[in-house]
Amino acid sequence: MSNLVVVQKRNYVGVLTLNRPQALNAIDDVLQNQILDVLEKWKFDSRIYIILINSSSERAFCAGGDIRKIADLVRSGKKQKGLEIFKYNYVLANYILHYSKPIISVMDGITMGGGIGLGAFATYRFVTERSILAMPEVMIGLTPDAGSSFLFQNAPGFSGLRAMLTGQRFNGNTAIKLGFADYMIYSSELELFLQKLTELQPNEINFFLSTYKQSYEFDNKTLKQIADIYQASSVAKIIEKLRKSKYNWAVCDFKTILKACPFSLEVTYRAWHLKLPTQEAVLTRDLLLVSHLIQRADFLEGVRAAVIDKDHNPKWNQAPISESEINSCFDY
Structure with missing residues (x-):
């Protein structure tokens, strides 16, 4: 089995x-299992106080589930197996949320879907100037799935709905504004950051991390627009409102939507x-919605x-x- 994760104790x-x-x-069953195996072992390692999850690639933290593989499975009549790949992402998200030790994620580069x-x-959710986050489903x-709508529904005003309907990509600053991250660091500082982190005692770590915290917010004018x-x-x-709007961003949104x-x-x-x-309720609903949507021809065409x-x-x-078609997607 290939090593899809590299593990260090520092x-x-x-x-x-x-x-x-x-x-x-992209998360498949092999990568998911390797991540879970490591985290499960570290739960019981008294020497490990905090976990840091990052990527070996400057290009991406995690692009989500393997959409091409899912589409291939659906196309060949193996819809349930395709749905299993979504489950891998959801199980991992729920596991991270309830993990017994603090976790730092460094979402440097592309971070989408299950990412x-x-x-x-x-x-502790870190982004960099290279971060590109999106839920372009x-x-x-x-x-938008993998529990993301829980974050979008709690984003300021209607900013979350806008991001969901347009599938817009957003940078690190906007990720913080939307509630997807809290901490900002330059990518050029990541190695030094990790070195300093590993030199600290447990009681020093929280203060050290707090120095990177940011509080970017949407201004009231933007939220009103x-x-x-x-x-x-x-x-x-x-x-229709987008079509008629003179806001520059709305013109772009109209073309995108x-x-x-x-x-x-x-x-x-x-x-x-x-x-x-x-988030658990959202993840359960996400799986329900996806189970309906992957059966539609639109999914294969979109991929x-x-x-x-x-x-x-x-x-x-x-x-x-029809309203009944929409309702059926939400019927448990």
């Missing part, structure tokens, strides 16, 4: 480095408004356009969407 710090760079550390679940539910016929557009009674009304899967937009809009109280042919010109199902 003083009181356990360092777990994701090492599947050719796949941007959000792995990094954004850690105790509406662009492939899915909906976003609410002017996204506080609407339907996706259609949001799109028109590329998204119409059915995914409806499901995502509903999911954001049906706010759930815990074809975005991942396989990369023409970014999906031919979505344009049939009218």
Whole structure:
């Protein structure tokens, strides 16, 4: 079995480095099991006080689940096996959230899908100037998952709904504004940061980490503009508001949202408004929604356009969407 994680014990710090760079550390069953095996052992290692999860690649922390593999399984009639890959991401996110020792995640580079679940539910969530976070699932016929809608629903105003419906990429500063991270560090400082961290005693670590904490926030004007557009009674009304808007960002949003899967937009809009109280509840709902969405032709078409042919010109199902179709996705 290949080593998809590199493990180090450095003083009181356990360092777990994701090492599947050719796949941007996309999470499959093998990578998930290796991560869980290491973390489970470190639970009972009295020498390890804190865990740091990073990547061997400067390009990506973790790009999420292996979407191409999922699509191949669905296409060959193995939908349940495809769904299992989503489960790997969700189990990992829940495990990280409830882990008994503090975890530092360094979301340096691309962090999407299950990568959000792995990094954004850690105790200390770091981003860098190279961080690119996103949940672009509406662009492939899915909906933001891996527990991300729990963060989006708690983001200021309607900023989370906007990010979900547009699948927008956001940098480290915006990740902090949206509630996906709390700490900022320059990528050039990461090696020195780790060196200093491993020289500390446990009672010194929290203060050391606090020096990197940031409190970037959306200004009230921006939040009001976003609410002017996204506080609407339907996706259609949001799109109409975007079409008429003179805000520069809204013009970009309009072009982007028109590329998204119409059915995914409806499901995502509903999911954001049906706010759930815990991450566990959101993860359960995510699996339910995904189980429906991967069975739709839009999913395979979205993956074809975005991942396989990369023409970014999906031919979505344009049939009218009924309320009962949307409701069925939320029926347990």
